[in-house]
Amino acid sequence: MIDKKETAAGKEKPLKHVLLAGIHNEPRSGYELTKWLQIVGQHCWSVEHSSVYPALRELEQDGLIQSQRAPGTRGPERSIYSLTDAGLEKLRTWVAQGSPRPTIKDEQMLRVLCFDLLPREKALQQIREVRAEHQAQLDFFLARQAVLTEQQLGPLLVTRRGVMAEQAYIAWCDEVADMIDRRPA
Amino acid sequence: MIDKKETAAGKEKPLKHVLLAGIHNEPRSGYELTKWLQIVGQHCWSVEHSSVYPALRELEQDGLIQSQRAPGTRGPERSIYSLTDAGLEKLRTWVAQGSPRPTIKDEQMLRVLCFDLLPREKALQQIREVRAEHQAQLDFFLARQAVLTEQQLGPLLVTRRGVMAEQAYIAWCDEVADMIDRRPA
DNA sequence: CTGTGCATGTAACATGTTACATGATTCA
């Protein structure tokens, strides 16, 4: 009931800041941003390409980014976007602010909540599969981490987050398997 | 392009399963489910009450849950929902299936991606605040963990997940602070 | 000459939030 005008002033949709952040790290096309979101976005913010392109046009109309046509390495021409001065300032202001808590949608966790409905063997198998997926994701983040230098502070820290988050998920899977093992069927 | 009819058969919105799971753990009213979602939902699936009530009515129409009026402990009467046999079967079938990967929306992580735009002191302070929030959440989950027995397998495992996830987030915050410290301003 | 990946876009739909509404009961 307090801040209405105050927050409304700097109020932009998160997606726009996601894109500004992605462009800030390096100039990118809509397509590249989409790919980037599928990787880095894992532990931040991921959307489909159908949301990316309209948002980019809005950002350009707001004067926060500018585009430049360039030939595709393979394939057709594309628009490469880069931050304008206004965009950089916008981003700088935003970065300094506080964030709402992360939100998570994890159906698997929900299933575990009902694991008493599953025969022990089924549950164990399911957890083994989940563990394998997160292990693959961990390997991916580890490989990324290896090629990043401390110069790229942001990307490195976010990749570290990916590594640690996946390690924690895997450790949890092991605990779950253990606890199911030591239990009457 | 493969499974169209196959998946379409058991296709229900995740929210419905969330509620079935919540009711399965113990019969609850819409209000209680909402509160429950704000706690347990943290690491699974969280929604506002305005989504809960309509979904409950749909579930009841589908014959998956049944309601019973009861006097509120404090306040007006409420409807307590419990699973029907059909609901339990539905839940059991669903639990055995595979899940899509978890999705995360974390604006803070996005900000860290642009930490090179922030003076060192500002960044450190922000991370300290984030750490404190997650520490509080960790304490909360630890307290919950202490009162749960191994009889309540699902809730215990999910709480464990909360504990481990928060610990990992905190450890990451410490790494971030460290890395910012050991760096030219 | 066909499939795969590059590259962009639109429209209908699904899902969930914010804000608005209502009203009971209890405690200070």
Place this chain on the structure above:
DNA sequence: TGAATCATGTAACATGTTACATGCACAG
């Protein structure tokens, strides 16, 4: 008697996905 919590609900809005659509360019 007024604030806080319990308890439920609706409607407008925001946001994002799925599916549909198009077309280039290169590799086999």
